[in-house]
Amino acid sequence: MVDDQLIHSKLSTNAFPDFDEVANIVQSVAEGSKPQQVIWLENMRCAPAPPLPGCNRKGVLG
Numbered sequence: 001m002v003d004d005q006l007i008h009s010k011l012s013t014n015a016f017p018d019f020d021e022v023a024n025i026v027q028s029v030a031e032g033s034k035p036q037q038v039i040w041l042e043n044m045r046c047a048p049a050p051p052l053p054g055c056n057r058k059g060v061l062g
Helices: 019-030
Strands: none
Touching: none
């Protein structure tokens, strides 16, 4: 939870959130932004909606 808003649920996704994305969300909230949901999961190669076959963590084919 960040600023009383759930940004990730390991129970729902069966995966840990990407640490860098969580850090960026927390930093943004500290600077005044609203919390955003985590999109990237740890060791994920693509964003979950929808992942492209063979894409890397940046969502680029390769």
